[in-house]
Amino acid sequence: MAEKVLFDVNVILDYVLETGDYTSVEYAINKISNCQLYGFFPAGLVPLLSHLLEQKLAKTPHPRITYSKEKLKKVMSHLQLIATTGEDALAILDTDSYLTIETARRVCPDAMVITDSPSSLKQFRTFTPRAFVEYYKDRCEKESDQVLFLNLEREYINLMEEMDQALLSVAAKAQYIMGPEVSQFEAGAASYLGTKHAIGVASGTDALVLALRALAIQRSGQEFFSEEDLIITSSFTFTATGDAILRAGATPLFVDIDPNDFNLNVEHLKEILSTGHVDEHRIVGVLPVHLFGHSCDMSTIMDVVEQYSLFVLEDVAQAFGAEWMGKKLGGIGTIGAFSFFPTKNLGSFGDGGLVTTNDDRLAELVRMLLRHGGKDKYNVEHIGYNSRLDTIQASILQVKMRYIDECNLKRRRIAEFYNRALQDLTSIKLPLYYDTYQHVYHQYTIRVTDGCRDQLHLALKEKQISTMIYYPISLHQMKVFEGRCVKDGSLNNAETMCGEVLSLPIAPLMSLEETELVVTSIREFFESGN
Structure with missing residues (x-):
């Protein structure tokens, strides 16, 4: 799961002006732009950030001023601005660090803070830019990636x-x-x-x-x-x-x-x-x-x-x-x-x-x-x-x-990726698509036809890939409908599907790395003979 990172003012200034350890900050920003991290910045500190940038650029040649301002706009477009309350704003009377503390405590208490002054933010996990890069690389080596079936937190952050x-x-x-x-x-x-x-x-x-x-x-x-x-x-x-x-x-x-x-x-x-x-x-x-x-x-x-x-x-x-x-x-x-x-x-x-x-x-x-x-x-x-x-x-x-068509299109793109990557596996059947309708892939549901659906479900779970079984039992087999329904025949197809279907992750904000991991893990399962 992507971790949350909150940036201090001076760290953003170093990145924009290419001073200090700006390359380490750039590393974190790139991870955010690739959806591998969530990046935040207190909205109440934007005016201060702009003011400090103006001060530092006062003696800089004109082309440099334009470049730095555009770079600031670009980096801020990758970050989610956390709304500042009146109580948060009062904290800035002490120091801008307090505003960072109060904002983080209220909105993202589990976030890591990247700052050039870790001692001023002891209440949180704080890192200098270089220390964060070392921590993150080490974490990636030790921990396997996790693919959630649905990440509602990611959806909220995207439109926060x-x-x-x-x-x-x-x-x-x-x-x-x-x-x-x-x-x-x-x-x-x-x-x-x-x-x-x-x-x-x-x-x-x-x-x-x-x-x-x-x-x-x-x-x-x-x-x-x-x-x-x-x-x-x-x-x-x-x-x-x-x-x-x-x-x-x-x-x-x-x-x-x-x-x-x-x-x-x-x-x-x-x-x-x-x-x-x-x-x-x-x-x-x-x-x-x-x-x-x-x-x-x-x-x-x-x-x-x-x-x-x-x-x-x-x-x-x-x-x-x-x-x-x-x-x-x-x-x-x-x-x-x-x-x-x-x-x-x-x-x-x-x-x-x-x-x-x-x-x-x-x-x-x-x-x-x-x-x-x-x-x-x-x-x-x-x-x-x-x-x-x-x-x-x-x-x-x-x-x-406002974004439903865009999100549904992203779901179809992920489905197309799955289709291309899994179409040669004979033990599964992929969902059909016809030109007469527009599928929106609320679920991307495959059929595992060789009797090993549950084994695949557990194998993916062991790799921290969430999948779901929709549905494990048909309605006519439920107790609530006993004596309260009429059946047309034996309903063999419905009953068979309950033992074959497996829904793969297909959230619109899934990263390419996540979809590739799902595909690789499924292929490994079948190619290894289960």
């Missing part, structure tokens, strides 16, 4: 200044419930996804439940579906998909998946609706899950359901920004449900979700249900929930949505 500004803005306005950031985010999401309505809710699970409840009210005039109502969905997905169907009063009808893309098998869907081996008159809708960021075959699904007047609720929890035939997911079916759990491609700082639709009545119902069931909370019309999207989460999502 924008995130902090968003959080401070919410705090200053003090509109913590349904503040302006919520409607702003909803409008931005609707525009991005190409839907008429986008409604923020408290979680991805709530998004599914509220969407289903709204569909029940619209279609039958009843608060909930009945147990006789069947909703077709995949058994190879997260628990919330099937659980939401139960919570909405209906019964999940689990169908098998296509082993090539892990999604609902559309041929099985057509068979169920055409052969009558399940009473098709009980089937009210289809809930396709765009698993791992990979779109279901929405053209076929929409064509099929139209023949039987069924609704389609898209589960887009893992696929924000993904497309089918040039259209964003969540805007193709009757209604869509998204999750903003922190691990998602677009993740908040806690729970959050979104419901999308082009149907005015469904949007109206969802907005009522999330606020206790009515337009007037003191005179409600339906059995509702307290499921608002928090203002603070909406503010974070606004920041992160």
Whole structure:
């Protein structure tokens, strides 16, 4: 894991002016630019840094002044500026070292401080520039690299200044419930996804439940579906998909998946609706899950359901920004449900979700249900929930949505790297990619087909490479669904996948060194005969 480094003022000056031990500072800056270290500098010391630079350049020829100022701008672009509080700022009345101490203690207490005066910062691990280089090289020789499955700290640090500004803005306005950031985010999401309505809710699970409840009210005039109502969905997905169907009063009808893309098998869907081996008159809708960021075959699904007047609720929890035939997911079916759990491609700082639709009545119902069931909370019309999207989460999502296309593109680039590097290994099957959709690789999930998935999982763990098994058990095999679901046949593909799938790290900020280590370790495992 990359360590955190906080720079003192004089060290940055030495680097810019190429005085003192500036080559050692340059070594640290290069590591930061290559994402091998996190670099920080107190924002409150920037004016002092600029002032001191001006003083030192006062007697320098003009070309040198321009060069030094540009160099300062460049180095600062690699560092994250830590917001300075009023309490921090008062510390500078003593000495700028105290501001460094207070800022580090509050924001990054585990950081190392690079300074030319280690004795003034005894509260932290302090190094002179040269001592830091020696320490870091020695550490790299003794410790093996670690590859986290997801590094949320790295994501925060990457956008720290924008995130902090968003959080401070919410705090200053003090509109913590349904503040302006919520409607702003909803409008931005609707525009991005190409839907008429986008409604923020408290979680991805709530998004599914509220969407289903709204569909029940619209279609039958009843608060909930009945147990006789069947909703077709995949058994190879997260628990919330099937659980939401139960919570909405209906019964999940689990169908098998296509082993090539892990999604609902559309041929099985057509068979169920055409052969009558399940009473098709009980089937009210289809809930396709765009698993791992990979779109279901929405053209076929929409064509099929139209023949039987069924609704389609898209589960887009893992696929924000993904497309089918040039259209964003969540805007193709009757209604869509998204999750903003922190691990998602677009993740908040806690729970959050979104419901999308082009149907005015469904949007109206969802907005009522999330606020206790009515337009007037003191005179409600339906059995509702307290499921608002928090203002603070909406503010974070606004920041992160600016970069969603860039981050999804980085995920695709990492996937392409994996594809090229692993395609010749006969014991694994790589995720498919078709031109008809835009995969966003919430997960890069391989199939280990020779029965050694668990051994590979443990071997990578021993090398400090985190991988995940999504999912170890199918929904129809869970206790909660015993006697509460209908199965279409044996669901062999779903059950087989539970013993073969392994998701590799694919965070958008992964370094090339990390992806190379993953590939090298997998190849070594198979080439050594396990």
